[in-house]
Every structure is written in C-alpha cells, then in structure tokens.
Amino acid sequence: MSKRIVLLLVPFLLFYALPVGAVEKEERTWQDEMIYFIMVDRFHNGDTSNDYEVDLSDPKAYHGGDIKGITEKLDYIKDLGFTAIWLTPILKNEPKGYHGYWTEDFYDVEEHFGTLEEFKQLVQEAHNRDIKVILDLVVNHTGYQHPWLSDPDKQDWFHERKDIRNWDSQEDVETGQLFGLPDLAQENPEVQEYLLEMAKWWITETDIDGYRLDTVKHVPKWFWEEFSKEVKSVKSDFFLIGEVWHDDPRYVASYGETGIDSFVDYPLFNEMVRVFSAPDESLSRLETIWKRNEAFYENPYVLGTFIDNHDNPRFTREVLLKKQNPETRLKLALTYLYGAPGIPIIYYGTEIALDGGEDPDNRRMMGFRADPVIIDYMTKLASIRSKFPSLTRGDFELLYEDGGMAVFIRSYEDESTIMVVNNSTETKTATIPSGKIGENKELRGLLQDQIIRPSGESFTITLDRELANIFTVNEKSGLNWGFIGTLIGVWILFGLFLYFAKKRGKNKA
Structure with missing residues (x-):
C-alpha cells in the first residue's frame, strides 16, 4: 500500500x-434580516465641511451626522451582526429639519447629510458587505414652507388646512394635517404621478432595497396599492415596511392588503417595554400577541420588532425610571427580540444603553466609546440567530411561564431551539415534559454554557435571576x-x- x-x-x-451538519442554508429572505435603524444626523460625523448650522447644545438643531459618517461605520454595523440598515429620510429638508421628515425637495439630498453621489457610494459599500439599505420615505406631507405652497398652480396639491380632530374618523386621519404639516392630496392625479415617479426614481438611481413608509394610516389605501405595484415593477423583491401607529393589530394588518410587506409591531413594542423594563413581570402576554399576529397577518414573521425608536422614550429611560440596571434589563429584552418571531430592529445607541426621554431627547448623538458588554451580547445574539433557521422561520410556543420564568420552543423542519428567560428577582426552575422537547434529546446552552439532560420523563431547567439563555435541542450525546x-x-x-x-x-x- x-x-x-x-x-x-x-x-x-x-x-x-x-x-452531519445542518442542511445547506436556504435562500435569505427578509424575515432572516436584522435591521440597524439610524437617525442620520445623530449617528456619526464623517464630513465636517457640511457642518454649518450645527449646534450640539440644541436638541432640535443639526448635530453633524452625515452619509459619509455612516459609510465609515459600515464595518462596525456588520460586526454587530446586522444585515440591513434603515435610515431616516435623506431628502432635502427645510431649516431645522435635522430628522428628515420636513421635505423641501423630493429629488435632492439634504446638504447637511452630503450628496447623491455619496449616498450611492454608501449603498454600494453596504452591498459589498451584504448589507441591505432601507430608506425612510414620506408621501403624506411636506415641510411647513414647501415651495409648492406658494405656487398658484399647485394649490390643489394639498388638502384643506385643518387639524385632525376625530382620530376615529378615517377621513379626518387621511385629510387632516399632522402637527400642522401641509397634507398632500394623493387623489389629485398630478400628485399621485409625482409621488410614484419619485419613489421609483430613488430605486433606479441608487439601488436601495426597501422603503420604510412613514405615516401610512394618513394616506388612502388605494394609493398604497398603486405605490406597491409601481415600486415592485422596478425591483420585484423591493421591501416595504410601514408605520401604522395603532394599538389594534386588525387595523394595522388591513394595510397588508395594499401590498405593503411588513409593519412595525407597536402592540408588541408596548408589551415588551412593560415586561422587560422591570423584573417580576409575566411573559405570557407576549405569546398572546404572537398568536394574534398569526391570526391577523398574512406573514407575521416579517413584522418589525423593536424596543425603542425615534418617536418614543428610550428603553434605557424606561428602565432608569423604575430604578433598574439598564444592562441587565437590555440583555433580557434583546434575547427575546432576537429569539422570537419577527425582524429585530435595533435603534442606534441601544447597544450602548443610550438614554433619552421624549422627542427630541431620544435622538442624542451616538457615542462609540462605551462599555462593550451589551455590544458583545448583541453580537452573540446576532450570530446565534443567523445560524439557526428555527429562530427566523420556526413556529413559536410557550411551554412554561410562572412568576416571570418563561420557556419558549421554536421548531423548523428537523431543528428546534429553546429560549428561556428568567425575568424575576430569584433563581427559578422550570420542569418541561420530555414529550414537549423530544425523546433521547439534550439541551445545549448558547449564551451560557449549560448542558441539560432529561431526568426521568422531564427536563429541569434552572436559571439565576434576571438571566436568559437559548438552547439547541440535540441528540443525547455519548461516546x-x-x-x-x-x-x-x-x-x-x-x-x-x-x-x-x-x-x-x-x-x-
């Protein structure tokens, strides 16, 4: 031989x-993504030459963040495990429109943020890193001083100047002014054509991958039907995630009939903040919300899930108000966010426990010199979520809940994962019948090293106070x-x- x-x-x-390893990974879809949400002006200053009118002492003024700054931090974002970024609007805004929601020119980039060429470069650099780009878009209104308002040929481009007085009236909601902002009349054929052509232009010109649609409920459904059809004629897999700020999921889900693919899940957000901002709260209602989502949405797996954003006080603020430790509370909330169904959306600064109250205090400048504890934890969660299809595609069942100790199981094809959260102030033990997990199985911890084998006809899972773990379900090991x-x-x-x-x-x- x-x-x-x-x-x-x-x-x-x-x-x-x-x-034998896992089956070859399936084609990536939007429910597999993890989104990092950036307020452009408050993230990173990459070009000081556009810093005019910047005043760091004024929370309502420009602070210097720009497109180049985001491009410089793409590796930071990728290292955190994110596969997509959502940017607040970059269109040219009127003075003091640092947030991007007071449009002055629908075809130009806000000069504080940079240029169209710089934005194209950002998209290209993101794509080079396999990161998708979602751009915030507003078609409900313009800025307070838009040039069209003084154009005699465009007076019928806006609805009558009136506030929304009856929020239960859909007509009032769609034709009234939000915070006094001039409300566009989409029923005017010229307005409709302008907005649709504009939305398609940004896709063809910059190769973005999706829109986050602002103030969806303030625009008629028939317009969104046309909008969805038109933008997807340019890019068939273009993603639309809408903001329908409403507590009734049936109301929100009804906009899914227009072709909008996804929505930010406000009912889940409200419950997650309540549950995780302080200990000893039950997690049972979280499963109830999921069951409700399953019933009302065509695809609840693509709902955008979040624990803070630019319109609500920071999660850290809610925790501090209850005299709790933000690091501890964030770890529990993030474990649930990454382990439960939906697309996790992380607002910039969450990874450093950035504090902030009501708008605009919740839009503080990002800091990159911070304790890496939450960053490391979030990165580990992202890695786990990306490796196990059951965490993005699997069903979701609550196996146990008692006094804040909860055990969830997710299964997809031949793979199962177990998420355990002890949201209480004492060590807790959960006993799960083996039949719920599988015969001749064992659990292996991914966030903390634990191996749990069945004892008799059940698994006994113990976690210290205010800790969480995610387990893989494996064949019982031996030689x-x-x-x-x-x-x-x-x-x-x-x-x-x-x-x-x-x-x-x-x-x-």
Missing part, C-alpha cells in the same frame, strides 16, 4: 465519521463510536504505511 493511497483515505474516513472507530482505522492505516515504508527501505538496502 503506497503513501499516496493512505493519505487519500484519511480525509474521506474523517468526513464520514463526523456528525461517538463511529468517530472513535475511524480514528483507530486511521492509526492502523498509518501503522501499515510505516511498516511497508520500512520494509521497502530494507529491500533497497
């Missing part, structure tokens, strides 16, 4: 002895006789090789 034959046999034997046998075979072959090599050496002598 020659040396060449032995060496060729070794890798084959090792390959067949090792455990891998196949692998051991292969190693023995390899050594025998190696011994034979040495024997024949020695014998050949003697014959030559």
